[in-house]
Amino acid sequence: MSFVYKELKAFSPKDNLKVNETFSLAGVGNSSEDPIGDLLTETHDPNHAPGTAFLNFRTKAPITAGIITFPSDDSGLLLLVNHKGEVILLQSNEDKVNVLWNITIPGAFYRTPVLVGDNVFLVTKQGLMAAISLKKEGQEKSDQANIIWKRDLGLTVFSRLITTGRILIVATINGIHAYDCYVSGEGETGTFGKRLWDHRLEGIVSSPSIDGSTLFIGSEDRHFYALRYGGEGANSLWSYKTEGAIRSKACVSQKGNFVLIGSLDGFVYCFDRVNGNLIWSFPARSAVHSDIVSYVLGNDEFFLFGSDDGTFFCVNVYGKQQWSFKTNGRIRSEALVHQDTVFFGSEDNHLYGLKVHTGQLSLKYNTDGNINGRPAVIGNRLYVGSTDSFLHGIYI
Template sequence: MFSFSLSSPVPLRRERKTRYALSACLLMLCWFGLTHDAKAEVAQSKENLMTPLWQVATEGQIWSSPAVEKGRIYVGSDDGDFYAIDQASQTVLWRFATQGKVRAAPALDAKHVYFSSDDGYLYALNKESGQEVWRFHLNDGDVPRIGPANHAPWVFDYEKSSPVLANGRLFIGSADQHFYAIDSQNGKQIWRIQTNGMVRATPSLGDKVVYISSWGGRVYQIDQTSGQINWQFDTGSPIVSRVVAVGDKLIVGARNGVLFALNAQGTEQWRFTMPEGSWVESSAVVDSDQRHFYLGTSDAKILYKFDSQTGKTIWQTTLHGWIWGTPLLYQGQVYIGASGAKEYWTPVTQGFFKVNTKTGHTTKLYTPASSPTHYVHGGVFATPAVQNNQLIVADLDGKVYGFALSQ
């Protein structure tokens, strides 16, 4: 058995917001009006609303980022099913039922698709037929999720660790406070290590090592072969974003509102504190120059372009919703969704955008639908994908959309 607490330390700023919302709003307006750097601000965003070419509906919200390959789209849904969709015909080729929400992004190899579910299992399915090949018990099916809400506790446990494949091994975190290496062919455990909190973030691969982060606030570098922990770094706050290598820096954000840059030995190189102590839920995406990266924020509702060497911002643009997901970088544009929420202390509105990587010029591509039954009522969390000159977007409205990239 294991024990842990979902009452991990979170910024007390959220408690204060309930009582001082009006004062905070006025203070924020003054701050932006008096101290903003005009050179760092980008132009006002404009709308260029896109109409989807097609759409395929599931029966639940979609938090899972889709994987695309050879005209197929693989994605999970909160309805508990995992889907294989044919892009050309916009039909569901097969769907596989689990006993929990499927929020993990899938990993693919030549024959299989791998994903985890809130029922506590990591699954391997045949990509062609959708038949189960094996399943591995991650021991976290009974961990209660405390989803986003406009009241305490401010836990916001919505993320799921996704499997990452390398050299015949699957690396994945669990809410049982362990991190696993699994043989991709037979589903057998190779090794596991104990962490200091739930692992909801997706791991990242380095040269013979793997990086993970935990709700206990630590970043780990682990040897892929042995499972030995090489080093740990303590951010002091829960982490749900993944560790991303940008040049010679490792970038990771935490819920204390701080973005950290580490070197390969796990030593802090610089830190950036977000406005208003905004959580850093988003994971970085690396620019083609391998120096700059793009990353979103929660309460601040800002998408940034950073210089990884200095920690300085190149530009910033406000998207008016929670930017929790990982952006997609494609042909000089950043594609990113923002989520909306009801009855929060500031307005939080959903949207889907493209942002020019050079200038930060922002275009709203469409406004996702709202749901009357969910606190996070609309938007896009999942990272989009590109296939056959179409932008594939999985929306919280439960639909997968195909948009023409030429629009």
């Protein structure tokens, strides 16, 4: 191997290292003729480097639900829940957070709450549903929690709530239940919280997904269901039986006429969402608990998900693998795509950031517990909960 040395013609030690009394380099300025301008590089605060922690906020119990932010404003509000029933509203302030309020609702929160306008809907594993108003008369956001509705289902709930803004849907161990959750601009309607209908399904059901008037849901009975729903009830459109229970949330394509679901049989299935015809199946070769996330780049769409053997996949609309990345723990979290990076947690106690186009590792952050919930981003700061009971803040 040989090396060729080239003279740096733009720099002359004799001419360019003259030092004046203020100890500044002679000739350095904004001029395009600056002889060493091509050697200057932008500097960054190493304390703000991607993957560096800026916050560890302790709660009283493990956090497995995702973190809620408020995309409609720039208030910097964060809402989190944990396994001891804590509901905490935080105000982010650069590298700190201030607690606006903290209440406890009996039970354990395992799933991410859902935000509808200024109301947050939550459900405990034990089946207690609640609605909290974030507004107080005369204020943009309240400094006190205002519980406006509660309902005890008396049934175990392992899934996440979903809403259209008018109907709130909860899936329990015996089926699907719908409630009126519409709030007008003047306040609550007289039917707020009214039970609208029930649809029975066998076995524990997954978190539902909605596309127009169609509801998609999987079940422990190994079936994936498509239901036509409305304000008065739900009727079956089609179903498909896989070889394993279905516990993940369905992903409705943003560009195509299809819907995807992961199964504990180790496959991801893609269906025509109108007639239920199977389009393709992808062999993940390990149980898929994590929710599938759609990512659109130009005219292309990709699907991101993890499996129980610790592999994170990127698959295209034809069911072909684009890339994969191996971690050392089960992946059961919902991923977050932010700009050109996908963030997700693993049960190896790490948060990962991968370049969404290539799968190249760009960030890895260690906690003292599993990461099962979806992260949230405000500016260049990422927030994620862990079963170590902390809310972690990380620069990205």
